[in-house]
Amino acid sequence: MDKPHFYSLPKLPYGYKELAPFMSEEQLRIHHEKHHQAYVTGANALFEKLEQARKAGGELDMKAALKELSFHIGGHLLHGLFWENLAPAGKGGGGKPAGVLGAAIDKEFGGFERFQKEFTQAAVSAEGSGWAVLSWCRMSNRPLVMQIEKHNVDVCPAFPVLLALDVWEHAYYLDYRNMRAKFVEAFWNIVNWAEANRRFTALLKSAAA
Numbered sequence: 001m002d003k004p005h006f007y008s009l010p011k012l013p014y015g016y017k018e019l020a021p022f023m024s025e026e027q028l029r030i031h032h033e034k035h036h037q038a039y040v041t042g043a044n045a046l047f048e049k050l051e052q053a054r055k056a057g058g059e060l061d062m063k064a065a066l067k068e069l070s071f072h073i074g075g076h077l078l079h080g081l082f083w084e085n086l087a088p089a090g091k092g093g094g095g096k097p098a099g100v101l102g103a104a105i106d107k108e109f110g111g112f113e114r115f116q117k118e119f120t121q122a123a124v125s126a127e128g129s130g131w132a133v134l135s136w137c138r139m140s141n142r143p144l145v146m147q148i149e150k151h152n153v154d155v156c157p158a159f160p161v162l163l164a165l166d167v168w169e170h171a172y173y174l175d176y177r178n179m180r181a182k183f184v185e186a187f188w189n190i191v192n193w194a195e196a197n198r199r200f201t202a203l204l205k206s207a208a209a
């Protein structure tokens with residue numbers, strides 16, 4: 001069977017009500033069903049547009065098309081990572097990183113609390129719409145806290161994302177209004193460290209292969 005040539009909205013690994021009270025059902029549902037879906041739809045529409053232009057042999061504004069494409073693909077990719085690195089509080093959500101990721105964080109940041117502080121500041125201070133991520137630099141073998149603007153600016157393709165936090169207003173406004181710091185504080189109760197550690201372990205394995 002042919003592999004799919006278009007993107008589709010992934011199912012959440014938990015129910016819409018399960019991240020409450022840290023993320024309400026209404027907030028999660030609109031974020032997943034409306035906002036994430038819009039990036040999936042947008043990326044697929046760009047594929048169609050490129051295909052039509054290729055068939056017709058017509059001119060295309062490549063700069064504009066690629067900017068839009070990277071925006072939607074980045075949005076789709078990051079939201080997929082974000083949903084997977086959340087879990088209901090007490091049922092996989094919250095706590096501290098363990099395993100190889102816990103050790104790497106301790107080594108780089110001198111402890112979990114310092115990492116948490118730096119990641120929180122990255123999230124709270126992201127200008128406008130953006131993300132805070134924990135990534136891994138394969139050249140220096142260090143975990144790095146990074147900010148991503150919108151969905152696509154400052155994304156380094158060679159820096160895999162271990163943990164993502166969406167701080168666009170659409171991610172928290174229904175629950176927290178303008179208080180992004182409250183949302184970031186709540187995130188620590190639903191962060192799925194096992195998933196982040198799984199990503200890191202898979203990455204180390206693939207690098208060693």
Ligand code: MN
Binds near residue numbers: 166168
């Ligand atoms: Mn979002």
